[in-house]
Amino acid sequence: MVAWVIRAGKHGERAEWAWSKGFSGGGWYEAGPELLSCTTREEVQAHVERAYAHESTAIPNIIAQLWMLVGRIKVGDLIAMPIKQTREIALGWITTPLQYLDDQEDPEKRLVFGINWINRVPRTAVKQDLLYSLGATLTVFSPSRNQAEYRLKTLLETGTDPGIQQESLGKAAMAATVATAENEDPNVPTVQQDIEEMALDQISELISQEFTGHGLTRLISDILRAEGFHVEESPEGPDGGIDIIAGRGLLGLESPKILVQVKTPKVDRPVVQQLTGLVSSHEADYGLIVAWGGLTSAARQEVMGKRFRLKVWDAQDIIQAVLNNYDKLSSTTVQALPLKQIWVPVDTALP
Incomplete structure (x- = not known):
């Protein structure tokens, strides 16, 4: 099992739709159904260079993320979806491979995974270090720091963040890391943190304390x-x-x-x-x-x-x-x- 974050729009505008319908957050409409026929990273790269020619500076980033969608994310993996409007994180299990919903009127709601959504937890239930790990501005990524995979699974099951477990996980789990866009491909820019989201998380934490x-x-x-x-x-x-x-x-x-x-x-x-x-x-x-x-x-x-x-x-x-x-x-x-x-x-x- 691998844990993934898949956002539902730049402002989380598709999150409630995704939650209610049992899908991931969509997006990437320019990629179209042709993306599903790509079986190698090289094929994804060729397709992206055609479909996203107008996004020349962002192409390496887009290639890495779309390859995650078609080549790395598997049924049975865990998904986390930030819901900006309610400052929650939705958690569930991926139940189908990537699919294209050609009956959806909104093109941003077509490229999706089937999801069994299990839980929605307020961001206030998540410790600050894990929120930082989830704070990349990428649309699709796999958080690797601060035992994110173990802690997201626990949040899904219990609604509680156990924090970093120094002893109980054993050496193998402690050493495990999950590749993100920046360490999978040296041509992808370093993952940037969402400064606004980090600031709101810190304000939220301060309100909770005071x-x-x-x-x-x-x-x-x-x-x-x-x-x-x-x-x-x-x-x-x-x-x-x-x-x-x-x-x-x-x-x-x-x-x-x-x-x-x-x-x-x-x-x-x-x-x-x-x-x-x-x-x-x-x-x-x-x-x-x-x-x-x-x-x-x-x-x-x-x-x-x-x-x-x-x-x-x-x-x-x-x-x-x-x-x-x-x-x-x-x-x-x-x-x-x-x-x-x-x-x-x-x-x-x-x-």
């Missing part, structure tokens, strides 16, 4: 105040399902009037059902579920049926809300979460 327990409720209250809401925050302890009451106007009685439930662990269906009932009984306009650990599939389905009454903020939404309102947050929050803005060039040549 705003534990009721602290996350205080952070959400501060964000809502920065957005112009009058906020009433429930004291720490049993809250009857309402952590925050927010409304517009001097007294907070003007619409939109929002009830907020804040949860650090993954949220299941009963939480969604409870908040739905509270929104009705308290005559609020909307409910907001703050789900730092994400939603279970059952909870996600429940929310979809109430999308005009309930909104979910997952870790990605919380981080974005912090960044959007950072200059308006309280000094206490800023002291606990010190950040600064920097500007970096965008590499538009990345596949």
Whole structure:
């Protein structure tokens, strides 16, 4: 078994489709169905040089990744797919060789593997060193550092990252490495890390450390105040399902009037059902579920049926809300979460 990361678009835009349909994330539409007939790296190279002639600087990189798709990835291998929108990592097993879905209207959804998706884990459940190993900007690669293969398998099975195991794996496992694009072919540029994703992971880790327990409720209250809401925050302890009451106007009685439930662990269906009932009984306009650990599939389905009454903020939404309102947050929050803005060039040549 080998572990692979296959992304679902530059911004993860095909991730939910891939998860729901049981496929990998697609992409590489220029390669077309002809890629499936390539049986050697040399054939892949010749095909890429024809199909991607307009991408001259990226061709070595593309060759290496497409050869992984047709020549190296096997049924039974493990796949990890980052889901940017929810800051999760989907994990599953590859069940079919690479195939071309000619019935898909979107050409970016045609070159796929069949996948048995098993688990979705929040990035906050993954230790920083493993996140770094998963942080390459390549679309397809096999992470080799920090015992990634063993730890991804454990995450798939248990939802928990065991960290580096110095003794229990034995010498063979400790020495094993998996080739990536840069060590398979010296002509492929060194794998670049996704600086933005690394920064967001570090911010996420800092929030997890500094705003534990009721602290996350205080952070959400501060964000809502920065957005112009009058906020009433429930004291720490049993809250009857309402952590925050927010409304517009001097007294907070003007619409939109929002009830907020804040949860650090993954949220299941009963939480969604409870908040739905509270929104009705308290005559609020909307409910907001703050789900730092994400939603279970059952909870996600429940929310979809109430999308005009309930909104979910997952870790990605919380981080974005912090960044959007950072200059308006309280000094206490800023002291606990010190950040600064920097500007970096965008590499538009990345596949």
